[in-house]
Amino acid sequence: MPEFILLEQKKAKTAIEILENKYKNVSYYLNFNGPMQLLVAAILSAQTKDTVVNDLTPELFKKYKTVEDFANADPQDLLNYVKKVSFAENKVKNIISCCKIINENYKGKIPNDMNSLLSLPGVGRKTANTILINAFGIVEGIPVDTWVIKLSYRIGLSKSKKPDEIENDLKEITDKKYWKNFAYVIKEHGHQICQSVKPKCEICPINNICPKNGVK
Ligand code: SF4
Known part of the structure; x- marks a missing residue:
């Protein structure tokens, strides 16, 4: 070495x-329209090629349009849309939990500050910075x-x-x-x-x- x-x-x-x-x-390389889609796409992209995520999100976002849709998703149904990403089952759990928290604590709106984003399941600093920069134009890291x-x-x-x-x-x-x-x-x-x-x-x-x- x-x-x-x-x-x-x-x-x-x-x-x-x-x-x-x-x-x-x-x-930025993931396709999205609005903070919610970016949150979901960014969670799905961990250890997965961007092209795989970009290929599946159009169909996914046709079915699941709002934070509430994801919060109330049937895990097996959601899994069918995202099964090509790595650790798909875990990511499905995180997306549903995130969206439940966002619904209950943030009136269905994706928070636009680092600490709130970091409190969401499956969201680390990389994803939080990505969301702040690309969905809100806030550059803090x-x-x-x-x-x-x-x-x-x-x-x-x-x-x-x-x-x-x-x-x-x-x-x-x-x-x-x-x-x-x-x-x-x-x-x-x-x-x-x-x-x-x-x-x-x-x-x-x-x-x-x-x-x-x-x-x-
Ligand atoms: S940045 Fe990479 S390609 Fe460029 S000189 Fe260093 S090791 Fe080589």
Whole structure:
């Protein structure tokens, strides 16, 4: 295992700026219409490909239109719509419980603050940040998904493997104007160039900064 090298702050900022500019047209990847649909799609997307979620949500949202519909859903019926996602049974339980709580405590409206979102079953900081940013335009953190965890470590932006610590490290070095899209930029870089097995370092726009340039 190659040694970990933390980038000095100036270089980290430059690397982030270069990546943000290269992938400036990326945006959030799950299809949704309104906060409730985003909450449901985001819960379904954990450890599941976006394309799988985007394929099933049109039919799902045709049947289940409101928070109340989900709160009163028959678990087996809901499961039939979402069975292609991983951990489908657990996610069904969480979606129904979330929607019951939202119905009872928030008058059927998805809350738009971090603490309330974190109190919902199946909602961690990644999902809460995603909902705040994409459904409400509130940017108070950076969603940390598996690509962010992997590439932040590889590029030397954070030495932690824990999402909360990574988020704090990234917030220190990333201009706030980039927080909104940071996770999607990193994911795109992972797909196009910094792939898990054979990163294409020779064409990478930050290869003169990244400590893992050419490291096998
Ligand atoms: S230089 Fe290589 S390891 Fe570093 S970010 Fe670019 S592709 Fe990834």
